[in-house]
Amino acid sequence: MSLPTLLNTRSPLAPPAAQRARLDALPLARTFREAAASAGHEPLRPVATTTLQINVGKRCNQVCRHCHVDAGPDRREVMPDEVVEACFALLAATDVPTVDITGGAPELHPRFRDMVARAAGLGRRVMDRCNLTILTLPAYEDLAEFLAEHRVEIVASLPSYAGAMTDRQRGDGVFEKSIEALQRLNALGYGAPGSGLELDLVTNPVGAFLPAGQAVLERDWKRELERRHGIRFNRLFTITNMPISRYLDWLEQSGNLQEYMDRLVRAFNPAAVDGLMCRHTLSVGWDGRLHDCDFNQMLDLAVEPSAPQTVMDLARGLPAPDGGPASPALALAALERRRIATGPHCFGCTAGAGSSCGGATTGP
Amino acid sequence: MDTYYHPPDLARFGEVGKDAPELWEKFSAWYDAVFAEGALTEREKALIALAVSHAVQCPYCIDAYTTASLEKGAAPDQMTEAVHVAAAIRGGAALVHGVQMRNRLDKLSM
Numbered sequence: 001m002s003l004p005t006l007l008n009t010r011s012p013l014a015p016p017a018a019q020r021a022r023l024d025a026l027p028l029a030r031t032f033r034e035a036a037a038s039a040g041h042e043p044l045r046p047v048a049t050t051t052l053q054i055n056v057g058k059r060c061n062q063v064c065r066h067c068h069v070d071a072g073p074d075r076r077e078v079m080p081d082e083v084v085e086a087c088f089a090l091l092a093a094t095d096v097p098t099v100d101i102t103g104g105a106p107e108l109h110p111r112f113r114d115m116v117a118r119a120a121g122l123g124r125r126v127m128d129r130c131n132l133t134i135l136t137l138p139a140y141e142d143l144a145e146f147l148a149e150h151r152v153e154i155v156a157s158l159p160s161y162a163g164a165m166t167d168r169q170r171g172d173g174v175f176e177k178s179i180e181a182l183q184r185l186n187a188l189g190y191g192a193p194g195s196g197l198e199l200d201l202v203t204n205p206v207g208a209f210l211p212a213g214q215a216v217l218e219r220d221w222k223r224e225l226e227r228r229h230g231i232r233f234n235r236l237f238t239i240t241n242m243p244i245s246r247y248l249d250w251l252e253q254s255g256n257l258q259e260y261m262d263r264l265v266r267a268f269n270p271a272a273v274d275g276l277m278c279r280h281t282l283s284v285g286w287d288g289r290l291h292d293c294d295f296n297q298m299l300d301l302a303v304e305p306s307a308p309q310t311v312m313d314l315a316r317g318l319p320a321p322d323g324g325p326a327s328p329a330l331a332l333a334a335l336e337r338r339r340i341a342t343g344p345h346c347f348g349c350t351a352g353a354g355s356s357c358g359g360a361t362t363g364p
Numbered sequence: 365m366d367t368y369y370h371p372p373d374l375a376r377f378g379e380v381g382k383d384a385p386e387l388w389e390k391f392s393a394w395y396d397a398v399f400a401e402g403a404l405t406e407r408e409k410a411l412i413a414l415a416v417s418h419a420v421q422c423p424y425c426i427d428a429y430t431t432a433s434l435e436k437g438a439a440p441d442q443m444t445e446a447v448h449v450a451a452a453i454r455g456g457a458a459l460v461h462g463v464q465m466r467n468r469l470d471k472l473s474m
Contacts, residue, residue: 162439205434212437216407220437262375263431352435 005063005072006249013249014070016300023243023344026258028265032346039270043339044279046292049332051281053100053357054079054087055294056109058286062131064157064170066204068244068298071104082312083288084111088118089315093328100281100357102129102294107143120150127153129357132181133174144181148188153198155237155357156182159206161224169206182231191232200235202359208256210267210352211238214360237359240264242295242348264347272354275361278340282332284311292340294357299345307338374424407436414443415450 006014013019036044058075060067091099099119106112106128119126128147135144147154156178160166163175170178182199185191191199201221205211218236225231241247243261251257278292288310291297308314308331317326318334354361381388399409410432417425433443 165439207434209431209434212407212435216405217437266375 005074006070006246008072008074011249013245013252016298019244019248020299020301020343022248022252022257023261026261026344028261028344028347030265032342032344032350035265035268035270035347035350036273036342039273041273044273044276044342045339046279046336049094049096049280049282049336051098051100052087052091052096053102053281053283053294054115055102055283055285055297056084056104056106056112056115058104059108060104060131061108061134061137062105062171062174064246065250066169066241066247068242068247068295069104070245070298075104077104077286078109079111079286079288081111083284083286084115086288086311086315087115087284088122090311090328090332091119091122091124093315093317094332096124096282096332098125098127100127100129102357105131105134107134107140113146116147116150116152120152125153126150127155130154130156131170132156132158132178135181135184136177144184144188148185148190148197151196153200154185154190155200155202156185157202157204158182159203161221161228165206169204179229179231182225182233183229186230186232191234198235199233200237201233202237202239204239204241208241208251208254208260208263210263211240211355211360214238214353214363235359237357238353238355239357239359240348240351240355243345244295244298261344261347264351267351268347269350269352269354269362271362272350272352275354275356276346276349277356277358277361278349281357282335288312290314290335293349295345295348296341299343301341301343303335304338304341307335369423371423371427374427377424405436407433407438410436411438411442411446415446418447418450419454 013022033042036042057078058069058071059073059078060071060075061073063072101112101115103109107130109115116126116128134140157170158166158178159169166175166178167173185199188197189195190197203211203217203221211217214236217238221236222233225233243251243257248257251260278296281293283291283294283297285291285297290303290307290309290311291301292303302309308318314328314331314335316331317328318331319326320330349355349361353363378388399406399413404412410429413425414429414433417429430443
C-alpha cells in the first residue's frame with residue numbers, strides 16, 4: 001500500500017492555512033493559551049535552546065498515513081546549501097548541545113553525511129530521525145555503518161511490534177524491512193549496553209487515541225522485540241499523533257476529528273507545559289525559516305515577528321548593545337525572549353503524560 | 365433520530381452528581397481507586413472493564429473501555445479475546461440453566 005501525499009492529490013487540506021482554519025473552526029472547551037495560562041505559562045516563553053532541530057526537507061521513501069509533514073517521494077522541498085551553511089555558522093558560534101536532523105527521510109538529503117560529520121566534528125550530540133526502511137535501500141547499504149562510525153543517536157519510527165499494525169500506518173512491507181534494519185543496527189552494536197550507540201524507538205498510536213504509558217510500553221516492547229526478533233534497543237518514546245496534515249485529514253475522513261480534539265483538551269496536563277519541546281528546541285525549516293517546533297513549521301506558523309525569522313538572520317547575528325561586532329549568540333538570545341506561537345494543535349503535546357520528539361514529558 | 369442512548373452523553377457523566385454531589389464524589393474517588401494500578405495492572409483492569417461492558421451491554425462503557433484499553437496499550441486481539449470471555453460466560457450462564465430444565469423435565473416425565 002502506497003498512499004499519495006495530500007499535495008499530490010490536491011487535497012483541500014494540503015495548504016497549511018487550510019489546516020489552521022479547520023482546527024481554529026472547531027468548538028473546543030478552551031483555547032490552548034487559556035490552558036497554558038492555567039498552568040502559569042502566560043505568555044508561553046522558551047528557556048535556553050538545547051536542541052537545534054533541522055528539517056532538511058519533505059522527501060521520503062515512505063508515505064505514512066499519520067505523517068504531519070505530508071512527506072513522500074513526490075515532494076521536492078530540499079534544504080539548499082545556503083541554509084545548511086547558516087545552520088553550521090550558528091552552531092559554530094553557539095553552544096547548542098544537540099543537533100536533531102529530521103525530514104522527510106533526512107538521509108535522502110544530498111548533504112546528510114556532510115552535516116552529520118560536521119555536527120559530530122563540533123562535538124555535538126547528533127540525532128537522526130530515521131524511518132528504518134531507508135537503511136535497506138541498495139543505494140544506502142553503507143549508511144548504518146556511517147551512522148555508527150559517527151556515533152549518531154538513531155531515533156527510529158516503529159508504531160507497533162506487531163507487523164500488521166505497523167504496516168497499516170506505514171505501508172505494506174514496512175514492518176519486515178524495519179525489523180531487518182533494526183537487526184543490522186544491533187549487529188553494529190546499536191542498542192547494546194555500554195556500546196555508546198544509542199538506538200531509540202518511537203511509537204505513535206495507530207488510530208485516534210492517546211499513547212499508553214511510556215514506561216509500561218517500553219517493558220512490553222523490549223520483551224516482545226527480543227522474544228520475536230532478537231532485537232535490543234535503548235528507549236521507547238511514545239508520541240501523541242498531532243492533528244496536522246495527513247493525520248488531520250485521516251481524522252476528518254474517519255469522523256474522529258472533533259472527538260479526538262475534545263479528548264486532547266480534556267486530557268490537558270498542566271505539568272506537561274514546563275517540559276514542552278518548543279521551550280528548548282529551535283526548529284529550522286528546509287527554507288531556513290525558524291519555527292517554535294516542527295509542528296508549527298508544518299502549519300506555517302512563524303516565530304514571533306519581532307524575533308529573527310531565519311537561520312540566516314541568526315548566522316549573521318545581532319550587534320552587541322555597546323556597538324560590538326554582530327554575534328549569532330546575541331541573535332539566539334534575542335530569539336529566546338520571544339512569545340511561542342500556539343494553537344489548538346498544541347493540546348497534542350500536553351495531553352496525558354505529555355508528548356514531544358523525545359517522548360513523554362512527565363512521569364518516570 | 366431520538367434514542368435513549370446519545371454518544372455525547374458519555375462526556376456528561378459528571379452531571380449525575382448534580383443533586384447529590386457527596387455521593388458522586390465518593391463514587392468518583394472509589395472508581396478512580398478501583399482502576400489504579402494495584403495487584404492488577406491498569407491494562408488488565410481496562411480489559412476486565414471492556415469484557416464486563418459487553419456482559420452488561422452498556423454502550424457508553426463499551427466506547428469508554430475500547431478507548432481505555434487502547435490507551436493502556438492493549439492490542440486488538442487481546443480486546444477481542446476479552447469480549448469472547450464475556451460472551452462465553454453469558455452463553456455458559458444461559459446454558460447451565462439447562463440443568464434446571466433437566467431437573468424439572470425429569471420430575472414431570474414418566
